[in-house]
Amino acid sequence: MKRSFSIHPFIAFLLVSVAVGIIFGLPLKSIAGSLEKGIGDIMSALVILLVCGAMFGKIIAESGAAQRIASAMIAAVGVKHIQWAMMAIGFIIGIPLFYGVGFVLLVPLLFSVCYSSKISPVYAGLPMLAALSVTHGFLPPHPSPSALVVQFGADMSLTLILGLIIAIPAILVAGPLLARFLKNMDSKPLAAFVIEERPATELPGIFNSFFTALLPVLLLVTAALLTFLWPVKGAAIDIVAFLGSPSIVLLFSLVYAGIALGISRGMSLAALTAHCGSAVVSIAPILLIIAGSGALKQVLTDTGLSQSIATALNKLPLNPLVLGWLMAAIIRAFIGSATVAGLTTAGIMTSYATESLSSPSLMVLAVGAGSLAFSHVNDAGFWMYKEYFNLTMKQTLLSWSVMETLVAIVGLIGVLILNFILH
Numbered sequence: 001m002k003r004s005f006s007i008h009p010f011i012a013f014l015l016v017s018v019a020v021g022i023i024f025g026l027p028l029k030s031i032a033g034s035l036e037k038g039i040g041d042i043m044s045a046l047v048i049l050l051v052c053g054a055m056f057g058k059i060i061a062e063s064g065a066a067q068r069i070a071s072a073m074i075a076a077v078g079v080k081h082i083q084w085a086m087m088a089i090g091f092i093i094g095i096p097l098f099y100g101v102g103f104v105l106l107v108p109l110l111f112s113v114c115y116s117s118k119i120s121p122v123y124a125g126l127p128m129l130a131a132l133s134v135t136h137g138f139l140p141p142h143p144s145p146s147a148l149v150v151q152f153g154a155d156m157s158l159t160l161i162l163g164l165i166i167a168i169p170a171i172l173v174a175g176p177l178l179a180r181f182l183k184n185m186d187s188k189p190l191a192a193f194v195i196e197e198r199p200a201t202e203l204p205g206i207f208n209s210f211f212t213a214l215l216p217v218l219l220l221v222t223a224a225l226l227t228f229l230w231p232v233k234g235a236a237i238d239i240v241a242f243l244g245s246p247s248i249v250l251l252f253s254l255v256y257a258g259i260a261l262g263i264s265r266g267m268s269l270a271a272l273t274a275h276c277g278s279a280v281v282s283i284a285p286i287l288l289i290i291a292g293s294g295a296l297k298q299v300l301t302d303t304g305l306s307q308s309i310a311t312a313l314n315k316l317p318l319n320p321l322v323l324g325w326l327m328a329a330i331i332r333a334f335i336g337s338a339t340v341a342g343l344t345t346a347g348i349m350t351s352y353a354t355e356s357l358s359s360p361s362l363m364v365l366a367v368g369a370g371s372l373a374f375s376h377v378n379d380a381g382f383w384m385y386k387e388y389f390n391l392t393m394k395q396t397l398l399s400w401s402v403m404e405t406l407v408a409i410v411g412l413i414g415v416l417i418l419n420f421i422l423h
Contacts, residue, residue, distance in 0.1 A: 009285075009340055013292025017299040024303040031299070038298025039291045046147060046290060051280055052250035053141045056216070056257055058279035059272070063261035064198050065209035066093050070106065072206050074113060082119060083127045083176050086110060090131030091171065092210070095217055099136040099381070103129070107388050121389055122185045122399055127175030129385065129400075133407055134170050137338055137372040138163040138365055141216060141250055143286045144342040145368050151297065151346035154360035156246045157220045162361050166369075166414035174406035182399055187389045204261055212257050219249045286339065293343035300347050321366040321419060324349050325412045328370030336379040342371035359422065362415050369411025375404040 007015075014035065021031040060066050070089045077085040086106075094102050106128060114121045140146045140156050145163065149156050203209075223244025242248060262272045316323065324345060332341035345367050375382050376397065381404075386396040 008288070009337065010288035010292040013289070013296050017292075017296045020296070020305065021299045021303060024305050026299065026303045030302065034298045034302045035295040038294040038296070040294075041298070042147065042150060042294030043287070043291055046143075046150060047287070048247040049141050049146055049250055050143055050283060050287060050290075052247070052254045053216075054279040054283040055276040056250060056254045058275045058282075059254070059257045059261055060093075060213050062275050063257075063265065063267070064203040065213060065261055066106070067198060068203040068206060068209040069093060069213060071200070071203075072209075079113075079119070082113060082124050083179060086113075086124050087127035087131050087171060087175050090128035091135060091167070092213060094132040094135035095139065095214065099132055099142075102132045103381075103384060103388075106132075120183060120185060121187045122391075122395075123179050123183045125389065126179040126182065126399060126403055127171070130175035130178075130403055130407060131171050133174075133372060133381075133404060134167045134411075137342075137368045137407070138167050138170075138411065140220075141246060143283070143290060144339045144371060145364060146246070147290050147293070147339075147343055148346050148364040148367055149361075151343070151350055152360040152363050154364045157223055157244060159361040159364050160217070160220050162418060163365055163368075165418065166365060166411055169414060170369075170407045170410040173410045174403045178399075178403055178406060185391075185395055185399060187391055187395075204265060208260055212253075212260050215253045215256060216249050219253070220244065220246065223249075289337070289339055290343060293340070293347060296344070297347035297350065301350075319416070319419075320349075321362060321415055322412070324363055325366045325370035325408070325415070328367045329373035329408060332371050333374035333376070336375070336382075338371040338375075338379075342367050345370070359419065362419050362422075366412060366415045369408045369415065371408075372411070373405050373408035375401055 017035055017038075018031055020026075021034060022028070026034065069092055073085045073089050073092075074082065089106060090102070093106060107125070110125050110128060111121060113119070114124055136142050136144070138145060140149060140160050140163075145159065146156070148154070149159050223240055226240055226244075258272055261267075263269065318326075327349065328341050328345040331344050332338060335341055335344075349363070349367065377383075377393075382396060382400055385391075385400045386393070389396075391399070
């Protein structure tokens, strides 16, 4: 009987960090300090953001707001344009929800619609999954882009705005356009994944659902626009900076969601607390992966290896944005995790990105796009899609893997176009 060997990414990051420190001459007494400093630095900037974001998304899901948003979008466009409705739903829901949560929440709803309308789940589902994937890889406050913003010293609001610009063509190409070629792909999802919807009387109102789900984006974009369009002076600078801080935005949005979708609609404080607690449990693995990446980044910095790599890369005849994308794509193909690919690339590219004078926000988006490329059998998302949609391996490669790669390629093209325009 064959035994498979696997190791948790957090432990892998720590072991690799220790090995790199020893091999490249970091004093033994300094290695533990480097690990702790790296973890502390990255987590101090991200814990509030990720934990509040997870709790916020959980409330959106448990309150029925996500179902209300989905139902309203489908009712507005009809079955004939179900692709566009599912794409919009995936994008709107994907902003506050983590990818796995959004997938598990929306796929059963998709299957219910497809069963009743006799539409191929692949045809209707790819646009939705492309939207979820793009928000996961490009847009703060999702874990990977948020961590990349910190690693590259980018502006969170500017990254979000530029990410939204790039996200639209990426979703259109990898979603509705690709799905046209897969319209006849046979897919018979397992009946166990089709869940009963809540009665409409148990759901929050349409405005309440949409406004609450989009509140973090509205606040971040408003703060960014105020900074760019109006000369803010004096005490107003501090106020705008405070209200535009991602941590404050997510904290405020969480409190608002708890009141607007929870307590005001009869949800007990105990139930609300339980939902928030379960949300933290669900993102614990992500927090550990990010913490481990911070340890590796610090060791690479302390050994001088990061600087050496930056100097060597600077000699390659490649645009730094293309290089960041390519490195993330290669790591993604070998490792499978988009988060690990993005954060590992950031640890290597930080010094190089600084030396090359690339826009930090565009570098975040380039690496984020590359981290989505070439998803295959070593990616958990690949298997979730295959099993939920009940597809063969060949069908999964032709649909899911191609979709993820298209998102990455169009994302890179968008980054390069923005770089040309802005510079």
